[in-house]
Amino acid sequence: MQKLILALAIAVLTAPAQAHDFTSGSIFIEHPMIQEAPPNAPVLGGYVTIYNNGDVPERLLGIESKAAEKVELHQSVVTDGIARMEPLAEGMEIPAGATVSLGDDGTHAMFIKPDRRYQAGDEVAATLIFENAGPVEVVFNVEERSAKAAPNHEGHGK
Amino acid sequence: MTGKTSTGMRKLRIVLWALVVIAAGGAGFLAYGPKPTGVSEVEAIYAKPFQLVDQNGAAVTEASFLGKPSAWFYGFTHCPDVCPTALAEMSALLEELGPDADKLNVVFVSVDPERDTPEIMKEYVEYFDDRITGLTGDLAQISTMAKDRYIFFEKEPMEGGDYLMGHQASIQLVTADGRFFGTLATEEGFDTRMAKLRRLIGQG
Numbered sequence A: 001m002q003k004l005i006l007a008l009a010i011a012v013l014t015a016p017a018q019a020h021d022f023t024s025g026s027i028f029i030e031h032p033m034i035q036e037a038p039p040n041a042p043v044l045g046g047y048v049t050i051y052n053n054g055d056v057p058e059r060l061l062g063i064e065s066k067a068a069e070k071v072e073l074h075q076s077v078v079t080d081g082i083a084r085m086e087p088l089a090e091g092m093e094i095p096a097g098a099t100v101s102l103g104d105d106g107t108h109a110m111f112i113k114p115d116r117r118y119q120a121g122d123e124v125a126a127t128l129i130f131e132n133a134g135p136v137e138v139v140f141n142v143e144e145r146s147a148k149a150a151p152n153h154e155g156h157g158k
Numbered sequence B: 001m002t003g004k005t006s007t008g009m010r011k012l013r014i015v016l017w018a019l020v021v022i023a024a025g026g027a028g029f030l031a032y033g034p035k036p037t038g039v040s041e042v043e044a045i046y047a048k049p050f051q052l053v054d055q056n057g058a059a060v061t062e063a064s065f066l067g068k069p070s071a072w073f074y075g076f077t078h079c080p081d082v083c084p085t086a087l088a089e090m091s092a093l094l095e096e097l098g099p100d101a102d103k104l105n106v107v108f109v110s111v112d113p114e115r116d117t118p119e120i121m122k123e124y125v126e127y128f129d130d131r132i133t134g135l136t137g138d139l140a141q142i143s144t145m146a147k148d149r150y151i152f153f154e155k156e157p158m159e160g161g162d163y164l165m166g167h168q169a170s171i172q173l174v175t176a177d178g179r180f181f182g183t184l185a186t187e188e189g190f191d192t193r194m195a196k197l198r199r200l201i202g203q204g
């Protein structure tokens, strides 16, 4: 049942069957998604994979969305058994030719105080702000949290 | 907003936060190490007295959760990944336990009781699994509970006046008579966690 964890990881890190991507210059943005949270959740976690096809490093500086009071880039870390969140003060670097995901190593976009409940199937418009590429409009798909499914029913991945 | 004003604001915030820290009087700001250091498996630390409120607004005490083994986690609802993942995974474990899930108390304690009211806890916890009890209440009570149980949490101010919580990441397993039994951690994998739960239930 290691598979549950694997399924979780895959659900966070990979796109589902249908294509869901955005391009701006040499930046390729794959499958922005938000995990569904309880109806009253004051924060939502957003994830996205970014490929830098250019020959200079790019940097995701921030995310803006009208659907939340603010969006911050964070990293959840567990150090000595203590879970903490830290802001990604420098944003997230995407080296030339590299693919980097918000979702790797506990990184996430934290949508703080969403303006309403978002459920699986909903879409959240947002703008990714890049150092070189500037603003890029994207849509985050709201998806079910996969661990909610019984361990025998992992439908994702595998 | 000019740079000057924002610097002033920041200073004001720092002063305000200092006041909050002083007001909390060490209550919520415990300095225990990781993986509950100091935990003795002999002492019934989970039988130490507390008074909190469950997600239905009912008063509960230590006695409410003794008599059955239990699993405890400490978190907060302003948490986008670690806490919801732990809750969702716990729900999956309960599912797999089947009828044996009744032999276990599962409790999620808010370490952010100032924001997490019983109403908020109810909607939050029951979204994952209504077999999970959500506890909140007086910060001093929660701080005492955490201290008694060697559980760490602390407030971490963010820019803009908001805050996040740092908190014990692992789930604490407890025997029916309130002794520490072990921990569950996400990275252990489902089967390992399942085996630990079964062992806990088996020994009553």
Ligand SMILES: [Cu+2]
Residues within 6 Å of the ligand: A074, A075, A085, A108, A109, A110, B080
């Ligand atoms: Cu965060």
